[in-house]
Amino acid sequence: MESMKFCPKCGQASFMPSPKSFSCEECGFTLFINAVAAVAAIIQYDDSILATVRAEDPDAGKLDLPGGFVDHGETAEQALRRELEEELNLKEIMPSYFGTYPNIYPYGSVTYHTLDLIFTVKLRTMPDITPADDVASIKWIKKSHLEIQQFAFSSIRAALSEFTKTA
Numbered sequence: 001m002e003s004m005k006f007c008p009k010c011g012q013a014s015f016m017p018s019p020k021s022f023s024c025e026e027c028g029f030t031l032f033i034n035a036v037a038a039v040a041a042i043i044q045y046d047d048s049i050l051a052t053v054r055a056e057d058p059d060a061g062k063l064d065l066p067g068g069f070v071d072h073g074e075t076a077e078q079a080l081r082r083e084l085e086e087e088l089n090l091k092e093i094m095p096s097y098f099g100t101y102p103n104i105y106p107y108g109s110v111t112y113h114t115l116d117l118i119f120t121v122k123l124r125t126m127p128d129i130t131p132a133d134d135v136a137s138i139k140w141i142k143k144s145h146l147e148i149q150q151f152a153f154s155s156i157r158a159a160l161s162e163f164t165k166t167a
Helices: 076-088 154-166
Strands: 015-017 021-024 030-032 036-045 048-054 067-069 096-107 110-123 135-142
Touching (some): 048 076
Antiparallel strands (some): 015 021, 036 048, 048 135, 096 110
């Protein structure tokens, strides 16, 4: 985004950046750069949480929590349910809101600022999980053996750090 030079409204090379927006000096158009909404779930079964292994960049091969970006017109809860079904074939969950954590998500040549909405999900029975979409595999990790630094994103590490203090 930092390299945008042409105004999307008038096409002139007069698009000037500021910390939160780009403004066109020619036609006055302003493009605000807001945080992108994303969701993730801390899924618990007994004394373990479910970690996913990322199949795609950024940070392919690192641990993560299941989740993804919120689509236009979706609530955070709808996005979480969709992502858990796409990534794990996990259905009929009862998420509880845990907290919100800012993050930086580099993708291609663009760095996105995200606001990650974290939920917890407590499972009563061990589900039949099939990793799919952008999940290479899953791991059940006992809370006492959780190595937070192995997780890909600062937002996920912060959420797990807070979770281990409260759970």
